Each structure stands twice: as C-alpha cells, then as structure tokens.
Amino acid sequence: MTDTALSTVMSARPIWAALKRGMAGHCPNCGKGKMFKAYLKVNDVCPSCSTPLYHQQADDAPPYFTIFIAGHVVVAVMLAVDTFNDNLSMGLQMAIWPLFAMILCLVLLPVIKGGLIAYQWAMRMHGFASEPDYPA
Helix, strand or coil: CCHHHHHHHCCCCCHHHHHHHHHCCECCCCCCCECECCCCCECCECCCCCCECCCCCCCCHHHHHHHHHHHHHHHHHHHHHHHHCCCCCHHHHHHHHHHHHHHHHHHHHHHHHHHHHHHHHHCCCHHHHCCCCCCC
16 A cells, blocks of 8 residues: 555544643543543553553653753743842752752653653554544
C-alpha cells in the first residue's frame, strides 16, 4: 500500500483536542475516561470508550520536559523575588525554592505525560498507527 493510499485510509485525528484531553488526564479519543489509574500509571484501555492506551511510549520525555519547564519557572521566580525583595534570609530561601520546585514538578509531570501520550495517539505513533478509530 502506498503512502497516499495509507493516508487516505487513516483519517487525521484532532491533535489540539487530543492534547487538551490528555493534559487534563482524560482519554485522547473520548475525553471522558481517565488516562491514569494511579499517579503516573496509564490504563491499558480507556474505561469509557475502550481505546487502547498500552501502546504509549512516554519513557523519559515527560521528566525531561518537566525539569526543563520547572527549572526555568523556578529560576525566573527566584530572580524576580531576589530583585524586588532583598530582605529574605538565606535559610528561608533554602527552604522555599526546593519545595516550590518539587511541588511544581509533581503537578507538571502527569500533565506533560498525558499530553505526550495524547500526541502519540493523535499522530498515530508507535502502536497507535495500527489501531482503528474508536467511536468517541
């Protein structure tokens, strides 16, 4: 089968809708079922529409993007606070910034992992290419 015939058979999936659903922790297909059964453990199939999610290969990308984003946010906020308020003690700063970075990473990690899995689903990457479209 040629690439044009294959692209005709496989319809495009909505990328932005899938990303929004995935970043919210929902199935990229229907948006109703939960993507995660635990903090970062992905369901094998969507409990709502039965779309297989076990094909995902997020691997090390979500932690990498999380650290990249959180590092930039924490350093920017730290520099802004240091610029406008110079009477914070060093001990207080040593307590605040690592805690802020840890909380930010814990919040961002499932959001980024959900978005990455939804992107893989929408772009038919890895095993998602062989799966038919399931009605939402």
